[in-house]
Amino acid sequence: MGVSDIKYKLRTKLSLSYLLITLFCVGAISIFANIFLEKQFREYVIKNQDSKNKEILNMITNEYFKNGKWNYDDISSIGMNALEGGVIIKVKDVQSKTIWDATVHNSGLCNQMITHMSQNMNSRYGDFEGKYTETTYPIMNILKQVGTLQIGYYGPFYFDDNDLRFINTLNYFLIGIALFSFVISLLLGTIMSRRLSSPISRVISSSKMISNGYFEDRITQKSNIIEIHDLISTINNLAETFKNQDKLRKRLTSDMAHELRTPLTTLQSHFEAMIDGVWEPNVERIKSCHEEILRINRMVGDLENLAKIESENIVLDKTEFDLSELTQKIIMNFESDFAKKNIEIIYKGKEQFINADKDKISQVLINLLSNVLKYTGEGGRVNVTISGIKNKVKITVKDTGEGISEEDLPYIFERFYRVDKSRNRLTGGSGIGLTIVKAIVDAHNGSIKVNSKIGEGTEFIVELLKD
């Protein structure tokens, strides 16, 4: 099973992710601070204690050196100072006779200090196993030992009030950062998810409208997230395409009804006139009826042709042939028709071998040239060129005909689309010539482009792969 069946809102999912990331980061920092920093701090405290001890030892040694003997008052003042700094000292001479002892001097304060240190450590560690410890140092005068110094403190190490305050502040600080990060992550999560989910919700509502057949809705919302921006423009384009298709479908139905209605009405009125005896059924009239039937037949033929093309599985029968030679042959077949309309046809092109379906490519050329013939007036001109570019061949058919308006240009490849319906009836076109051209070109993985200006002429450019 890949994705779980439980569905979350994007907002919930994103906010939760932000919170989890924050939780992880703050947790990692706290663990790091508590384990690593505290270890460093403990080492610092132990080192500090050591240097404090050495300092006291130095002071006592110097005192002895200065006098050459033990002086109770001087040692007492050092001892008192040390006691105020939280260190309990005991000084003895070489005979182990006590010279000064803090516990004797002020046993109340000493006990109070030890209890306080123990309280400090237990408040921090709960079950801290510490006790009063003593370190003994020999007091040396040059190379001779003159006594011993015992330094007592709470061990193996202890935090005084300042140290504890420092550690606690660090922890409060971390808790503060954690709370602050949670609030920020919740806020950011909400803002980000709103930014993401609001255009997505909009896209969903627009898609629903499209699926209900309403194609007018466009999303105007902007997003600086590339994927969302693309999604919005894709949906807008989709709506536009559907709208155009819908317009075309409606137009196609009315076009077809219109196309069929005209010959049928003519036939009906002719027959009714003959039945009523208004008209003599002579050869001429029957011929005219026959022409209308031919017209209907041609239309049905076109429809069949189109259905075949639109089934989208045009089978290509590819062979290697010279496109230039084929084009010239087709032009030759058109020559008399062009001559009748006094249209000049100019061909330019050298040998160009391509691997394609010869019959279908002939159909492309025939359709393009018959359009030129239909839509170019007397005295016009058409240039047909075949040229090779790298692995492609380009066919250009450029006429000086009536041209196509910008409005109609996007639709000329659509089924049954004709620019001027009444005019087309005279020319016999049914609006599928270019649809077939495009389908054949597409089947060859080629491309077709059209440039046109009304009153100036039209240029069709077809590009086909040589192989």
Ligand code: ADP
């Ligand atoms: P039709 O059978 O009506 O010619 P097509 O699909 O071949 O149908 O062409 C569609 C429409 O495009 C035509 O009705 C015509 O208005 C326009 N058209 C095509 N080729 C040309 C051209 N060379 N010059 C001007 N208009 C053209």
